[in-house]
Amino acid sequence: MGYLDQSLEKIHQDLKEHKVTVTKLVEEAIEKATKLQKECNAFVTFTTEDALQKAKELDQKEITENLFFGIPFAIKDNYATKNVLSTGSSRILNNYLPIYESTATDLLNHADAISIGKTVLDELAMGGSGLSGATGVVKNPLDPQRLIGGSSAGSCAAVTAGVVPFALGSDTGDSVRKPASFGGIVGFKPTWGRISRFGLYPFAPSLDTVAFFTRNVKDSAYAFDILNGYDNKDMTSFNFPKEKVYSKIDGNLKSPKIAVLKEIYETISNPEIKNKFDHFFNQCKKLGIQVDLISIDKKLYDTIYATYMILSCSEATSNNANLDGVNFGNYQDGNDIDKAIIATRTNGFGELIKRRFIFGSYFLSKENQDKMFLKAKKLRRLIVEDVNRILNQYDAIVLPASGNIAPLFEEVNPTDRLSDEYLLLENHMAIANFGGLPSITIPCIEHEGLPIGINITGKAFQDKEVLNLAYALEKMIGGNKK
Amino acid sequence: MNFETVIGIEIHLQLKTKTKMFSPALNVSKEIPNTHVHPIDMGFPGTLPRVNKKAVELSLIACQALHCEIDDCLHFDRKNYFYADLPKGFQITQNERPIGKNGYITITIEGKEKEIGIERVHMEEDTAKQLHYSTFTLLDYNRCGVPLIEIVSKPHIRSGQEAAAYVEQLRNILLYLDVSDCKMEEGSLRCDVNVSIRPYGQKEFGTKVEIKNLNSISNVEKAIDYEVKRQKALYLKGQPIEMETRRFDEASKTTILMRKKTSAVDYKYFTEDNIMPIQLDKEWVKQVTSNLPELPHQKEIRYQKEYGLSSYDAKVLTSNKSMMLYFEQLVKFYHNYKIMANWVIVEMLGYLNKNNQTFEQIKMKPQELAQMVQYIDEGKISSKQAKDVFEHLMCSEKTVDEIIKELNIVQISDDHLLLEVIHAVFNEFPSSIEDYFAGKDRAFGFMIGQIMKKTKGQANPNKVNQLLRQELEKFKK
Numbered sequence: 001m002g003y004l005d006q007s008l009e010k011i012h013q014d015l016k017e018h019k020v021t022v023t024k025l026v027e028e029a030i031e032k033a034t035k036l037q038k039e040c041n042a043f044v045t046f047t048t049e050d051a052l053q054k055a056k057e058l059d060q061k062e063i064t065e066n067l068f069f070g071i072p073f074a075i076k077d078n079y080a081t082k083n084v085l086s087t088g089s090s091r092i093l094n095n096y097l098p099i100y101e102s103t104a105t106d107l108l109n110h111a112d113a114i115s116i117g118k119t120v121l122d123e124l125a126m127g128g129s130g131l132s133g134a135t136g137v138v139k140n141p142l143d144p145q146r147l148i149g150g151s152s153a154g155s156c157a158a159v160t161a162g163v164v165p166f167a168l169g170s171d172t173g174d175s176v177r178k179p180a181s182f183g184g185i186v187g188f189k190p191t192w193g194r195i196s197r198f199g200l201y202p203f204a205p206s207l208d209t210v211a212f213f214t215r216n217v218k219d220s221a222y223a224f225d226i227l228n229g230y231d232n233k234d235m236t237s238f239n240f241p242k243e244k245v246y247s248k249i250d251g252n253l254k255s256p257k258i259a260v261l262k263e264i265y266e267t268i269s270n271p272e273i274k275n276k277f278d279h280f281f282n283q284c285k286k287l288g289i290q291v292d293l294i295s296i297d298k299k300l301y302d303t304i305y306a307t308y309m310i311l312s313c314s315e316a317t318s319n320n321a322n323l324d325g326v327n328f329g330n331y332q333d334g335n336d337i338d339k340a341i342i343a344t345r346t347n348g349f350g351e352l353i354k355r356r357f358i359f360g361s362y363f364l365s366k367e368n369q370d371k372m373f374l375k376a377k378k379l380r381r382l383i384v385e386d387v388n389r390i391l392n393q394y395d396a397i398v399l400p401a402s403g404n405i406a407p408l409f410e411e412v413n414p415t416d417r418l419s420d421e422y423l424l425l426e427n428h429m430a431i432a433n434f435g436g437l438p439s440i441t442i443p444c445i446e447h448e449g450l451p452i453g454i455n456i457t458g459k460a461f462q463d464k465e466v467l468n469l470a471y472a473l474e475k476m477i478g479g480n481k482k
Numbered sequence: 483m484n485f486e487t488v489i490g491i492e493i494h495l496q497l498k499t500k501t502k503m504f505s506p507a508l509n510v511s512k513e514i515p516n517t518h519v520h521p522i523d524m525g526f527p528g529t530l531p532r533v534n535k536k537a538v539e540l541s542l543i544a545c546q547a548l549h550c551e552i553d554d555c556l557h558f559d560r561k562n563y564f565y566a567d568l569p570k571g572f573q574i575t576q577n578e579r580p581i582g583k584n585g586y587i588t589i590t591i592e593g594k595e596k597e598i599g600i601e602r603v604h605m606e607e608d609t610a611k612q613l614h615y616s617t618f619t620l621l622d623y624n625r626c627g628v629p630l631i632e633i634v635s636k637p638h639i640r641s642g643q644e645a646a647a648y649v650e651q652l653r654n655i656l657l658y659l660d661v662s663d664c665k666m667e668e669g670s671l672r673c674d675v676n677v678s679i680r681p682y683g684q685k686e687f688g689t690k691v692e693i694k695n696l697n698s699i700s701n702v703e704k705a706i707d708y709e710v711k712r713q714k715a716l717y718l719k720g721q722p723i724e725m726e727t728r729r730f731d732e733a734s735k736t737t738i739l740m741r742k743k744t745s746a747v748d749y750k751y752f753t754e755d756n757i758m759p760i761q762l763d764k765e766w767v768k769q770v771t772s773n774l775p776e777l778p779h780q781k782e783i784r785y786q787k788e789y790g791l792s793s794y795d796a797k798v799l800t801s802n803k804s805m806m807l808y809f810e811q812l813v814k815f816y817h818n819y820k821i822m823a824n825w826v827i828v829e830m831l832g833y834l835n836k837n838n839q840t841f842e843q844i845k846m847k848p849q850e851l852a853q854m855v856q857y858i859d860e861g862k863i864s865s866k867q868a869k870d871v872f873e874h875l876m877c878s879e880k881t882v883d884e885i886i887k888e889l890n891i892v893q894i895s896d897d898h899l900l901l902e903v904i905h906a907v908f909n910e911f912p913s914s915i916e917d918y919f920a921g922k923d924r925a926f927g928f929m930i931g932q933i934m935k936k937t938k939g940q941a942n943p944n945k946v947n948q949l950l951r952q953e954l955e956k957f958k959k
Contacts, residue, residue, distance in 0.1 A: 080528040088527065100521050102528055199528040206755040234530050235757050315755065318562050321571020322525035337566045337619070364562070364750035373752065 002028045005162030008067040008219045015070060016063050022070030022114070026055040029072035029116050032163040040139040040161070042154035044077045045085045046117040054114050067222050067246075068111040074158045074167040077118040078125050079105050080199040088124045088201050089133035092323050092330050092348025102199020103231045104168060104210050111226045116164065119154025125170055125203045126316060126353045127151050128178055134350070137409070140182060142450055146406040149179035152213070156183045159213040166223055171211035172203045173308055174401075174429035177441040177455055180213055182406035184443040184451030186470075187213050188220040190463050192436030193238045195224075196231030204315035205236070207308075207433040217442060217471040221246045224463060245464040251472040257290040258456075258469075259394040263298040264428050267421040268403045273452065276445040277400055280454065280477070284398075287476055292394070300386060302420075303379050305427040307434070310363050310376035316353075317360030323348065384435040391437075391459045396469055399428055401441040401453035429455055438463040440470045444477055483718065485679045487710050488687055489639035490601075491648060495631050495662045496608065496670040497540045503607040503629035504531035504574060511668065515611075515622035523627040525569030530756050533558075537605065537629035538762070539770050540661040541581050544631055545603050546771035547659050548652075550582030554762040558605075558754040563747060567609040567621060575632075577751040580604035587655065588779065589647040590797065598648050599636030606630050611669075637676075637687065642706035646699050649673055650801075651778075653699070657803040658777055666697050673702060677709045679717065688713070688723060693737055695729045705730035709737050781806060789819035798827050804841030805831070808848060815852030822855050829869070833876050846875040853882045861942050867891045895942040900933075900949050903941070907932045908953070915957060926950070 003011050003020055014020045030051070036042050051072065058070045075081060078088045080098035087093045105115065120133040130138035130153025138153035140146040141161035148157045152169030156176070159167045160183030169176040171189040180187025189211040197208055210227060214220045229242035260281065268274040281291050325331035325344030332347050334340030349357070363372040390397060403425040416422060432439035437457050444454035454473070458466035499509050505522035522529040538556065545552050559577040582603035588595050608628040613620040633652065639645050653664045653671060663670040673696045678688035693709060696702045708730075713723050728737040776784070778800040785796035799809050805826060812822045830851075834840065854871055857863045863871065863886065874885045894900060907929055908915060917925035933946050 078528075080526070086527075093527070096527075098521075098526065098528075100526070100529070197528075198530050201527040202756075204755075232532065235532055236530075236755075314752065318560055318572050318750070318752070321562060321564065322527060322569060324564060324571060326566055327524050327569050328526065338564075341564055341566075361750070364752055366748045366750070369750075369752070 002032070002162070004028055004032065004072065004165055005215060006165070007216055008071060008165060008214075008222055011071065011165065012063075012067045012069065022055040022058040023052065025070055026051050026072050026114055026116065029164055032161065033074075033116055033158065036141060036157065036161045036163050039144055040141050040148070040157050041136050042119055042138055042157040042161075042163075043074070043117045044087055044089060044120055044133070044135050044154070047084055047115055048117075051114050051116045058112055058114070064112075066111055068108065068113040068166075068226060071113045071165060072116050073108060073113050073164045074117055074119050074155050075105055075115050076121050076125075076152050076155045076167070076169050078121055078170060078201040078203075079118075079168060080201070081105055081115070081118065084118065086118065086201075087134065089121045089135065090123045090323075090348065090350070090353075091134045092325070092344065093328075094134060094330050096329055098199075100199065103196035103233060104200065104227055106199075107227055108168070113166070119152075119158060119167065121153060121155075122151035122175075123350045123353050124201060124316075124320060125151040125172060125175060126312075126356055128173070128175065130154075130157075130179070132350055132352050140406050142182075142184065143406070146408050146450070147182070149182045149406060151175040152179055152187075152211070156180060156185065156187070156213055159183065159185050159215060162215075165215055165219060167213045169211050169213055170200055170203075171209045171433065172207045172312060173427070173433055176211035176213065177401055177429050177432075177439060177453070180441040181401035181443075181451065181453030181455075183213075184453070185213050185215055186217055186220050186440065186442050186474075187211065187453075188224065188440045188467070189432060189438065190224055190228065191438045191460050192433075193236050194228045194240075194243075194461070194463060196229075196234040196237045198231055198233035202315075202319040204312040205319065206315065207312060207430075209433065209436075217440070217467060217474045218246065218249055220440065221249045221464075221467045221471075224467070228463075240461075243464070245467060248464060249468050249471050251468065251475050253289070253395075253469065253472050255290070256288070256469065256472075257292065257394045258284065258396050258398045259390050260291060260293045260398055261301070261390075261428070262293045262295045263301065263420075264296070264399055264424040265293065267419075267425045268400065269421050270404060270447075273400075273404060273445070273447050276447065277454075280444055283476055284473070287472070291398075294390065296390075297386065298424075300379075300382060301428070302423055304383065304430055304434075305423050307376045307379045307383070308427065308430040309359070310372050311380060313356045313360035314363045314373050314376075315360070317357045317364065320353075320357065380434045383431060387431050387435055387437070387457075388459070391457075396456045396458045396466060397431075398454060398456050400425065400444070401429065401455040402426065405447050405450035405452055429457075432457045436460050438466040440466055442470050442474050442477070484682045485710075485714055485717070486682050486684075487640055487706075488637045488678050488680065488690075489641075489645050489706060490637040490676040490690075491635045491639065491645060492674045492676070493633040493649070493652065494608075494672040494674075495544075495633065495656060495664070497537050497629040497631060498660065498662050499534055499536045499540065499629050501534055501536075502627035503534050503537050503605070505627050506532075507627065509628050510624065511663075511670065513624055515620070515624060517624065519623040519626070523569065523623055525571070531574060531754070533757060533760065534629055538581075540629075540659075541603065541605050541631050542767060542770045543659050543774060544633075544656065544661050545582030545585065547655055547774055547777060548582065548585035548587060548600050548603065548633070550585035550600060550603055552582055552767065552771070553579050554764060554767050555579070556581065556605075556757075556760040556762065558757045559751050560754050562750045565609070566619065567612050567626070569610065569623075569626060573606060573609065574754050574757075575606035576604035578753075581631075587648070587651055589644065589651045591644060591647055596644070598638045598644075601634040601636045603631055603633050606632060642703040642710070645675060645706050646703040649699050649702055654778055654801060654803060658775055660775070666699070669697075675702060675706060677706055677713070678723070679710060679713045689725055691723065691725070691737075692727045692743075693730055694727060694740065701730055701732065704735055705737055708735060712737065778806075789813065789823070791820060791823050795820075795823045795827060798831075799823060802841070808841055808844070811848035812852050815849045816856050818855055818859055821858075822852065825851060825855065825872070829872055830876075833873070845877060845879050847879075850875055850882045857882065857886075861895060861944055863891065864943055867939070891940060894937050894940050895945050897945075897949065900937075900941060900946060901953070903933050903936050904929075904946075904950055904953050906936065915954065918954060919957070
């Protein structure tokens with residue numbers, strides 16, 4: 001089958017034993033990527049030549065203990081990569097070559113990982129379907145009739161298909177953790193502020209988090225070790241010492257307690273799926289984990305989706321105001337500067353995000369700020385306070401990452417958007433963004449041959465604890481089966 | 483009908499920092515356009531702001547000197563609008579929580595002091611500079627991101643004269659603090675004025691008109707005086723005064739409509755989430771704000787005490803930082819402070835005004851002026867000669883001694899020489915001696931004049947006076 005669907009540790013071992021070379025790994029990644037591109041449209045840009053060149057150089061070097069040495073990876077196209085097209089999957093940036101490198105990709109480059117290309121996302125990370133990228137729809141490698149989810153669609157598809165063992169995504173609502181569920185892989189969003197956002201195109205800075213996909217939990221732990229730490233280019237990155245958690249992830253838990261939020265969990269409409277998750281929680285109990293189905297204030301949690309939309313659209317309308325074609329991007333001419341800006345933005349943005357900008361503008365306007373934007377901020381605080389109250393009593397909140405398998409393209413919105421199942425079950429993961437909490441999705445159950453993930457969310461700065469619990473559960477479940 | 487004028491002034495001040503407000507690009511004016519620009523200044527996607535500590539420090543200093551309450555937790559907001567000179571599509575500013583508020587400064591108008599309240603002082607970033615040509619506009623991003631503070635006065639100002647005094651005093655304080663170049667003509671200090679009028683006794687403010695582009699203090703006064711006249715005329719004709727932005731036109735000395743403010747822009751202010759609130763260390767704030775340089779009014783008091791200057795002289799000397807610095811050099815070299823102050827205030831200022839120069843352009847070293855005053859006191863040169871020497875000193879780098887030599891104006895104080903001249907005059911005009919003893923005062927003056935003529939004005943007047951009387955007394959015997 002090849003190497004790239006193996007764990008980092010296994011690949012590294014074989015590299016050390018010279019069973020495989022970095023060049024061979026990169027060639028395998030490119031070959032698989034080319035195939036995936038035809039089937040699923042995961043990439044915007046390939047950096048094949050640079051990747052092969054770097055592989056050649058690394059093959060001359062002595063292999064270090066660094067597990068990322070020579071590992072091919074993919075980058076969501078909303079990270080600025082120096083001299084490499086960085087489009088944000090938007091027509092407005094279809095010619096944009098940054099002159100700077102994002103901190104996250106810079107750290108990966110310095111760790112001798114090798115980028116093979118930039119992946120498709122929902123335009124400027126706004127969306128959860130993988131349908132709205134400027135270069136077209138991203139399909140699910142497990143079943144091309146289905147979507148992979150978004151916004152980190154291409155990166156998720158690439159890891160799901162075993163093209164690369166690691167791919168960078170970004171997570172503002174659940175943009176890594178939801179697709180991970182549909183791809184049957186691991187998606188980890190660390191604590192907000194632990195990884196520098198410098199160079200990540202902003203969607204909603206108070207929610208945006210550098211996040212990523214791997215095929216197993218320990219690989220995520222390793223990626224976290226590479227990426228976390230203070231960066232003087234990002235004033236919101238915490239000035240804590242760099243953390244090394246990989247070696248501490250052993251799956252040993254000390255009297256673990258997890259909370260399942262009853263009003264959310266019970267909205268699963270498919271009884272078969274519900275049964276499978278019940279079974280999972282029973283297994284947890286057998287493992288010695290205390291599983292409590294706890295009741296929450298449903299009225300408060302019902303507002304998650306609205307709160308998320310108001311906050312993220314409001315922030316987005318301002319964060320994307322730089323895309324006016326004046327200094328960079330796909331400029332469209334006009335009679336005067338105002339008309340040129342209007343023409344550039346009218347032509348450059350897709351319909352869906354224009355709608356979000358209009359919403360955002362509306363929420364922020366003088367007459368609505370109190371009623372909407374500021375109210376949403378209050379709700380966010382109330383939700384976070386309640387979640388933190390629960391997390392003071394439990395090691396984590398554990399809930400299905402989705403109520404169902406990846407939807408078919410013809411049923412993009414299979415769930416009624418005003419139903420409890422949609423408002424609560426399909427949107428609860430934004431809680432982690434509200435509170436900046438570490439949150440991970442790992443593959444959990446299968447239904448009709450397709451995966452659904454389980455999501456684990458812990459206290460802020462307890463990235464290690466969340467990873468360790470995820471690792472224990474992964475061992476119990478049996479890991480990625482594909 | 484009598485009207486009261488109500489004026490509020492907003493000042494944008496570029497801070498003297500090494501780098502920009504939120505980026506590491508250098509903060510330099512007068513450089514080749516677009517040579518000091520960082521990706522952050524260009525609003526490139528994914529770049530993030532980093533707060534300049536020095537800018538915070540200078541803002542704190544300004545707040546302290548303007549007697550503001552200081553907020554030691556920094557909050558930044560976004561002001562959202564599209565404009566070609568604003569790459570991010572928003573300006574980072576402080577809307578909700580300015581770093582300083584409720585301050586004041588004291589101005590003096592015709593000897594009377596008045597306090598002008600300061601509503602707020604907040605930090606923000608400058609926009610790119612637009613250079614308009616007939617068919618196109620160029621942008622200079624060197625200015626984009628330069629640290630600014632905006633100082634907003636309370637509507638306490640009542641006339642163009644007060645407004646000019648306010649800006650002048652504020653500018654002087656800021657110059658003393660060394661937080662900014664404060665050059666209005668170059669835009670490092672920019673002044674927008676809000677003017678409204680109301681009949682005396684009316685509580686509500688009238689409709690305010692904003693005047694922009696005031697590039698000198700005298701234009702502030704002229705623009706307001708014109709605007710008040712314009713508004714009164716409208717009012718008396720029963721026409722409405724509209725909310726609008728006008729600019730001052732130097733050629734016609736009038737204000738000209740730029741735009742109506744009918745549809746006010748909604749800037750959709752909200753918090754800048756890329757900068758979390760920064761709690762300043764209280765010790766650091768204390769350290770920064772407790773080491774302010776001596777300010778104009780403090781110097782004014784000290785000059786009266788230490789140098790025995792009149793309150794008028796002390797005020798004039800401290801009203802201009804460069805003049806103050808010149809004077810403080812002078813006092814190191816000689817002790818006749820009153821006379822030296824007089825030379826600076828009357829002769830030097832007069833010379834500079836006449837020749838349209840500033841104190842920075844003076845070539846004369848302070849020790850030379852001090853030396854000159856000392857020579858007068860010692861009788862080496864007369865006050866009249868000194869004026870000549872002074873004129874020469876102002877436009878050369880020579881010393882007093884060199885000038886005196888060059889002008890051949892050494893004062894004759896030698897008794898023998900002077901006695902010879904006196905006796906020569908006696909021989910030539912014997913009738914003057916008789917006139918003198920007949921009680922004709924003019925005769926004495928006449929003889930002095932003749933002596934001066936013979937010595938080409940180089941005779942020491944005191945000495946001549948003394949010797950002439952002495953010799954005349956001899957005739958009495």
